[in-house]
Amino acid sequence: MSVRAIGDMERGRSRVPQRRTVVALAEGLGLTDDEREALLTTARAARPTRAGEVAGAVVPPRLVGDFTGRAPELALLRDAAERSRVGGAVPVWVVSGLPGCGKTTLALKAAADLAEEFPDGCFVVDLHGVDGPVDTGEALLKLLRALGVSDRRLAQEDSHGRAGLLRALLGDRRCMVVLDNARDEGQVRELLPAGGRSLVLVTSRRPLSGLEDVGRLVLCELAQDEAVDLLRRILGTERADAEPEAVARVAELCGRLPLALRVAGNWLTVRSGWSVDHLVRRLVGEERRLGALAAGDVRVEAAFELSYRQLTGQAAQMLRLLSLVPGPDMTTAYGAALTSSGVFEAEDVMEELAEAGLLQAAFTGRYQLHDLLRLFARTRLTREEEPGDREAAERRLRTWLLETAAVAGRWYKTGYGAPPSSWQGLVPLENAEQARAWLRSEAPAWLAALRGAARHGEHTLVVETADAMEWYYPLSLYWGHWPEVFRLASEAAAALDDPRMQAVHLNHYSWALSTCEHRYRDAIERADEALECARRAQDVPQQAWALVYAVYPHRQLGETQKGFDKARAAADLFEAAAEHEGWIETIGLYGGTLRDFGRAEEALTQHERIIAFLDAPDCPVSGHAADSYRAAAMEALGRDYAALERWREAAEHYRAAVDQAHRIGIPHREAEALLHWGEALIELGETEEARFRLRQAVAFGDAAYGDHLKSAQELLESLPAE
Template sequence: MTTAPVQASTFGNLLRTLRRAAGLTLEQLAERSGISTRAISDMERGHSRAPQARTLAALADGLGLDSDARAGLTAAAKEARSPSAAGRPRLCEPPRGVTDFVGRQAEFEIVRQAAIRAVEGDDLPPVLVVHGQPGLGKTALALWAANELRDDFPDGCLYVDLRGVDAVPLPAGDALLRLLRALGIRPHQVADSDDERCAQLRGILRDRRCVLVLDNAGSEAQVRPLLPAGGRCLVIATSRRALGGLEGVLRIALSPLAPEESAGLLRSIAVQAADPQMAQHVDRVADLCGHLPLALRIAGTRLAVRPQWTVGQLVDRLTDAGHRLAALSAGDTGVAPAFALSYAQLPAPTAQLFRRLAHVPAADFAAPLAAALIEAELPDAQDRLDDLVEVGLLQAEGVDRYRFHDLIRLYADERLHAEEPPDTRAETAERMNTWLLDTVVVAGRWYEPEYGGLPDGWAGLVPLATAEEADAWLRAEADNWLPALRTAAARGRHQLVADVAVATRWYSEETLRWRVWWEVRRLARAAANALPDRRQQAFHTSLYAWTAVYLMALYEEAEEAAMEAYRLAQSIGDLQEQARALGSAGAARVSLRRHDDALWAHRTASELADRAGDHALYVDLLTGSGYALEGLGRYDEAVGEFQRALTELDRRPVAGRPALTTRSGALYGVASCFERAGRAEESLHAVERALPVLIENRDEDMVAFALVLRGKARAALGRPAEARADLTRALEMLADSLPSRLEDEARVMLPTLDGTGSAEAQAELARALELLADSLDSRLETEAQATRAVLDDTDPA
């Protein structure tokens, strides 16, 4: 066994002395240790860093050292790794990493797997591109990963800051020179041209096991010449860009931290945040920082250096959106300057789009809206958006939508106010809002019987060639066009607000659960009242009443508004609007259980509609009469009224969409009457006839109600399993709907079909009785109480 020599001035000298004392050549020690001949030679000559623990152990085993000799070699290696070793600065040393790194476990696992492949050396050295918007901690991840993997790479970590976001990035030739010098190549040995230096670097890296961190890359041209072509190296490049031009690389797109990771980072930095009682405030700080690591570190540091502050006080400082970016700065570090580096690289047209996107009300948007902001063709806007994504100032959301990070949005707003005068900002916002609302009108009219298509010559930015495309756009941009409508109302653009409500009237019947319509109708009613046109006032007041009935269940308010609309229509002799208003009043009265008044309203309204020649409204009002008769318990008359409506539908020229809606209501009404009359067989037959039409009409509430009817009929006919399936499905569909009698009935019935007295059954009954506490339908409550008594095995009385 070899023992340590008495003298050895450096690690390289000691290694050479030990090898020779063991009678080994370089090749023999390489074979015994598994370390390459080139790597051992570079260590002995001092051209590479002293090895890490794993490599050191392999060398000691290969040399056959005893414990004292191992200790001496380890001490020499430790001394060689110290900053003052050899009396000269070390080139390409990585900067200090963070000591409180949190999260990124999934991303690190990707790096770790790449490191395993690198060590195995069966393929090209792996290249990882860690990319994303400013402030995500790309450099922190690269340095932390390199440190965690240091034992697998005995030749250490080489680090180069490529300064890709600087005004003058580091030329690839300069980076090559730095790496060659760091790898032990003396100045007179460095090749003359960049191409020759590339080959020289590849040749050296082929025999090394190191991690190469290429930080802040600005382009593929900076990175490509530095990549090894063989050997057992691992390359980690960081960039705000995805560097899509690099082939054969693995990209890791970073996103903001998870909420629990953000809170953990804050607690690791500031003692105030570690107080469990501050948990809610800590979560709020994390939200206000957008879970961006850079912002979180700055926020945590501000707390840490101000021990007199509380987390709540930091929340107060960050809550003001106008000053949040200023608050997220500490010393020479700030969130806004990090964004500014990317902004400074943008061409003027792209920079203009970036700051004008601050006008967009919602968190996300599509390219046509961007085109409207800058008055550009759609392909041009898409190119600029892609450029913003490329530099990390915008996030792609799905296939065709985009999103700002909250803090970058604030920065865009800062630039907007700093670089564009007030009149330009106002003009841009007005153009955007007008475009949004004009597009709403075109999209909504796909559903109007009088239109049902695009206007002649339509050449808008949005594809609206079908009703489905119109629906998709209205849903996707709702959080943008609704604020535009509010703005139009506040600025007194009354006719435009009213036009939007008219155009979306029929579409709203297909999306009844969408609470946005309540605000649309309220704004439209106020707008119409500001116009001199009484016909519009009557129409929008009536439409408001309809929405109050079917969307908000505000029946008394709905009746009051409907009768106001009726009087307005009377004052101008408008029979059609009188009929529509009375129809809404009748629907409200049915829900208020004033069925006689409801029957009068619907029958009077149907006569007015017939006189006005509005066939669609006429047959719809016949179904309203049917529901009033049902409420009065006159089931045979009600069925007759529903059948009359169906007959008139076949006889009169009613457009497809209104006809489908009325047919759905009439067919459902027949099934409901038979059920309430206790005629289960006829009810089952009627609901089976109604369901396909209800499904085609896409009214989920009515489909769910029909399932309740079918479930009740099947239960009465001795088919409990099928009944339970129907009622369970109905309750799932009604989970987000307004409370209703049929939903309560389904809850009451389910436990009776269970028959087990289970905890689930008891819970359903408790829920049903709670819902029925203030109900006018005492029959249902009595049934529920009786069922509970049966399940409790007690006397129902």
């Protein structure tokens, strides 16, 4: 038995034991069969029928003394009660949410707090929606009897007449009714008033979206501080304050779900010799967390099980398979990929899960699976699906994520663009903006899929996915995972014994190390490895790229001459191979090293060559690549003019670079050009315009290079006050 059950008996809250308590007592006493039956009969006789759960004037004593949080929700219900005083307000509110989120507790707390507002009585009916639902007619009779209607009058009315009588009584009187744990709309529709000054709260795991003219309150897990506060109240402040970090960790491991938090608190209350950290260690293993969250007759898993049993076979399978989704949330396309179905068919099934309170639907069109429900679903997946079927579903999801990522990434890659007409995807990728949005929103999932493909030896899938990102990854420079992406790809290429592809991805890996993590020496080492692979493959363009990717880190390390020599060598190789994109990249770097040596006029000439090449009517480079190169060249020209102290021309080129970077969506380059534009404007004495541009640069925040952000802020602070 739980400590709370015993405590409720000691405090007189529970006056009659439940059947399972009596059975446990009989077994503990070792009673004979006759003695056991006599004890059960006595207990049964003293126990009220379910009609006793409806009591006038008072709320049944099932309140939780340590109720915590939910201030906005209680305020909303308090406001609803006040507005119902004069009639005309919404008389019914549906409180819905996933199992264990505290719907009943909230409704009973509201009823207790607001009891004085309803002088004609507060009534509670447990409809047992997921475990032997109460018939609507039975609930109707209970409420009418509680409202004082005589049996003779009830006998004179049929079911429709009784429903009308209830509506009339609730319309005339000032009552609060809690219809707890409703199964569906049909169970409660005849129990609801059409108007008047009464207030009805309906709790359900389903949103009961078929009910009209009702208010809706959707509960989810507690905020972290509220979850910690609940544990503190259960454990006592002295014990909780002794291990505050462990208490916070328990709250996280319980998914901040009130039922789970209460079970965890009960564990620690019963086992006073346990430290909170000991419970953390028991909960941290996912495979046994749900089993650990059980105290006496209160089990988190049992709450989920009741809803799970009500699902159709399709929905139950969908719930199990959704536990395989690696990201924090999902769209209907995930369900379609996992079940090999269409998007609309998957949406219907996922909506059934949302209706059952097992999946949370957001206004954004995405769905979330609570952490503990994910564990529950994963346990059911292991028990109910064959290993081969689980692996096949994982493979379907992984393949869909990576193939879609590749198609989206190729929108920016030269020679690709729009997906081929034969491609039948589960998500729309009709333009570059949609592709970019998908790659960004699903990044956690497709990165996890890439890791999974690497673990399963799906080397070709890994290589092709990373290769598609060649021109996308500069657009999301600060994502933070590009070094890992290209490390996995270079390892996959090595496993395929493809030295050319290994060179490609080592080159990208070098760039990511240099640009994203500023690990310049490591970047040079990876570029040197790429050079060796490219020579083995006899691939001249990749040899040149390996030289190119070493130039920037050499310059950052102050090794300007090495950078200059590699840039010149790369330019010669690209020109010999007629590799146009590489030639543009290299000429830009070569010009930069000339500027480093104080040869700004020569640098200017090189960067003007790039613009002339891009402006040529027969330019072989087009699309996003050409736009990106133009933005970089414009900024480089601005820096050349600045080095020559030709500030007006510098400012004009920085302005052009800002416009170009903004148009194609490269925030870090736009912020950098704004910084340099501000510097040029200061030199020109145009302080207010400079202030405006520097503020624009600072506004980019984390989307800008850290050094550029710091420089812009320092320049702003150095300007005279407005």
